[in-house]
Amino acid sequence: MAEGVDTPTAILANAAAALRENPFDEISYRTLGDAVGVSERTVYRHFPTRSHLLEGVAGWIESTEFPLPPFVTILQFQEASRARFRAFDSSPAFAFVCARAASISPTGELEATFFTRALVAMLATNHPSVNERDLRRVAATLRYFASAQFWARMRTGFEMSAPEISDVFDRTVVQALSGLPTLSRTSR
Amino acid sequence: MSVTSEPDDRSTSDVNRTQEAILAAYAELIEELGTDDVSFRLIARRAGVGERTIFRNYATRVDLLLATAAWIERRIFPRQDSPSIFDMPLTIRAAMESYDHRPELAHVVAETTMRGIGGAAPSPRRAMLEEMIDAEISALGDAERRAIVAALAHLDSAATWVTFRREFGMTRSDIADAAAWAAEAVLDPIRSRVG
Numbered sequence: 493m494a495e496g497v498d499t500p501t502a503i504l505a506n507a508a509a510a511l512r513e514n515p516f517d518e519i520s521y522r523t524l525g526d527a528v529g530v531s532e533r534t535v536y537r538h539f540p541t542r543s544h545l546l547e548g549v550a551g552w553i554e555s556t557e558f559p560l561p562p563f564v565t566i567l568q569f570q571e572a573s574r575a576r577f578r579a580f581d582s583s584p585a586f587a588f589v590c591a592r593a594a595s596i597s598p599t600g601e602l603e604a605t606f607f608t609r610a611l612v613a614m615l616a617t618n619h620p621s622v623n624e625r626d627l628r629r630v631a632a633t634l635r636y637f638a639s640a641q642f643w644a645r646m647r648t649g650f651e652m653s654a655p656e657i658s659d660v661f662d663r664t665v666v667q668a669l670s671g672l673p674t675l676s677r678t679s680r
Numbered sequence: 681m682s683v684t685s686e687p688d689d690r691s692t693s694d695v696n697r698t699q700e701a702i703l704a705a706y707a708e709l710i711e712e713l714g715t716d717d718v719s720f721r722l723i724a725r726r727a728g729v730g731e732r733t734i735f736r737n738y739a740t741r742v743d744l745l746l747a748t749a750a751w752i753e754r755r756i757f758p759r760q761d762s763p764s765i766f767d768m769p770l771t772i773r774a775a776m777e778s779y780d781h782r783p784e785l786a787h788v789v790a791e792t793t794m795r796g797i798g799g800a801a802p803s804p805r806r807a808m809l810e811e812m813i814d815a816e817i818s819a820l821g822d823a824e825r826r827a828i829v830a831a832l833a834h835l836d837s838a839a840t841w842v843t844f845r846r847e848f849g850m851t852r853s854d855i856a857d858a859a860a861w862a863a864e865a866v867l868d869p870i871r872s873r874v875g
Contacts, residue, residue, distance in 0.1 A: 515798065542716060543715075591794035592791050594842070595793075595838075595839050596787055604848065605847060629858040632847070633862040636834070637834070639843065640794075641794055642834055644793075644794045645793070645803060645834050645839070648793075649803030649806060650833075656826075660826070660831060663827045667865040668865050
């Protein structure tokens, strides 16, 4: 086990490394324990179910492989999302794990991800006069079309690559935003 | 015109009575216990078949889960036939409400469609959407047609319900409203181009 890395992090790093060879469902707790130098029971103590492990691995992958570029404008948000689609294309096994983890029955409290909070804050700043309900519908749509789940469905269900996926994303963003009043209209 | 709603996912359309009993039993147990804690023995007992019968039909746990997810989407969350692509917002609204009534099953459907080519079909109604849009809008560029079909297919799915609930804490009616609203926005550019 590497110096200075705690056991759960070491388990997650090993699980992510194993994803390069095997699908998630074939990664065993025993192999993970052996790789990290702890017992299978210790792995279970940190990740009581495979859902916990899936969420943990996805979190580790998101932060190390798919970090979100910062954005304060819509255009920056779109560029950040397109960059992530390209990164997903380069590491599909990782991206599918993120898409799966975002879709399972949550193991803990429902909590918005950093991505969602950043997006809501950006929209609220750029459209200060828009009512909360419309803002939330726009934010939910943008968030859902910027997700690993969107990438996964486009790739598997529509055989698209990142540039094609970005095209569908961009068109949908334009349509979703067209409902919001422009600054000139809101300043009336 | 009339549109068939048969999904092109073969695994759901040709289940025999034994398989139906197994898949229904597993779906029931998922709602009671989650996906993690359900043994083949328990499923066999609930379905009234032998454990070996399950293995003969579904060699692995993953095979059984994928078949069950496809069965759930078809039987528990069926879509009404929509006469028009412009009815999709209504279809999506109803789908979101039905997912909200069966959260555990909605999560199973959402997750199994996110596994890549080894998983459940992520857009089982793609062909139907393409038929509907072609029937109504004849002059549509390839890129625009593909984008609208893909966006509607993405919205008409369990992952929409999961994301709107998890990331935005929306209630049932808020989710249904937001998803239908998004579908309307997707359809906006072609609203007056029928023919």
